Amino acid sequence: MSLRSFKLEYRSWVVIWILSILLLWEGVAWILHLLMSPQQAASRLPYLHDVLAALIRYSGTLAEQGAVTFGNAAIGFAGGTLLGLVLALLMSVAVWLERTLSPYVISSQMIPVIGLAPIVYGIIHNAEWARIFMAAYVTFFPIIIHTLKGLKSAAPEHLELMRSCGASLTTRYIKCLLPSSLPGLFAGMKIAAPLAVTSSIVVELMGAPDGLGVLMVSSLYYGSAQVGMFWATIVLSIGIGLISYLVISLAERWLTPWQPEFRAKGGSRA
Template identity: 35%
Template sequence: MTVARAKTGGLTASLKFIRASIPILGACAMVAIWSLGVKLSGIAPYILPGPEAVATALVNDWPILVAGLWVTAKTTFLALLLALIGGWGIALLLAQARWIEALFQPVTVTVQVTPIVAIAPLIAIYAATAQMAQMICAFIVAFFPIMLNTLQGLKSAERYHADLLRTYGASRWQTFRYLRIPSALPNIFAGVKISGGLALIGAVVAEFSVGQAGKNAGLAFRLLEAQTRLNTPRVFAALVLLAWLGAVIFMMTSFLSWLVLRHWHESEISTKS
């Protein structure tokens, strides 16, 4: 029996290792195909550089790229933090009564459906600095998924459970604390996952629209600068760092969701297993 369990445990560990290695193998295969395709086609490096040229650009231009990455990351995380605070707070306010939601609906819908590219120049006029304008743009993009998902989650609590709590004399705050907020957690963290990537997108779009040169230039501005100079390897290097930052944000928000929901929500329990 002990030997059988040891074999089963070893097989399970091997399967988990193989499953975890599949994305890495897929990424390596893509890079190999990319490198081979560039070499066989003989395409010019300023049109499509190979992975070797991109790696060289990462090493040679690292001081410039990492400084831009730091600026973009600060804008993204600050905008996401403010979106979390504002989105949760506004959702709690709108969930108090239907008339409050209807009162604010024209403003929220108008700002949500207006492209951020169109709003960015106007924000640049009224913001005190370019950095503040970029942060506001990223905040607007990240705010609405958090607010809407949280509001939907708060409104989706089972009515029978709410009636039961009222039967036992629970106050409005106790109903929120013990029923509506816990039942909204899956929606809340779904909004956080979405807004993590959107905050980065908003920061990049803002840097394209209202970015500035110098030490406060973000990574997206460095990408645009390299593109105007036909420095395509640096463009790809900046894209690699932006993709890496987006992946880090997604993993952080996913881990936070798993940490909170792992013991009781089916989606994270199945992910854990």
């Protein structure tokens, strides 16, 4: 199978998967409307076309508040990625540092986000910084784990050859170790990006003045009158997470073209 036909088949499956989800949504909503009153059914799962209509109707408000959530999540994600990358590099250089920091890194993730968010918000008393901190908190752990694994995956014979040629530690990292770590780094980023958005929304649920989480809480307060707004914020949150994932996937394809899944199979050209 050529790479072009593989891509076409992959895209076809994506389209089929999306259409299946949409049909399933509409089907379940239709069944609920048969079994319940329209208000009760809409509060549990409204029709998808009603949610899309709400997205258009409240597009201005959703765009404004979504930009706040995404902006803080992006800053925290960038900070957490940088922190995780630096720590992974340091831990790969010194084994004693890895053994010292690993228990603290692992134990830091034992606190659930829903429990840590109100503590952080109560200490900082600033919604913007609390969202950034929580986004960085959920980001740095997968970055460390996957980047460190990538650094350790470098071929020993390549490193030995570079040592025999007198290559410095910096050169070994630039020429061999860092390229080997990129697939792991991107794997961690793809995991962390949607989590960063979710953690920012969790902070907003704690009483922040703006953001998608505030829209969710306020729409729940008004009940069935704002059910469209509530589900619109849910769909927008999912969309932000998916877009973040896709952007990172595209960057991975561009920066790591040597990975097997990005190369043409069977000797055919892309």
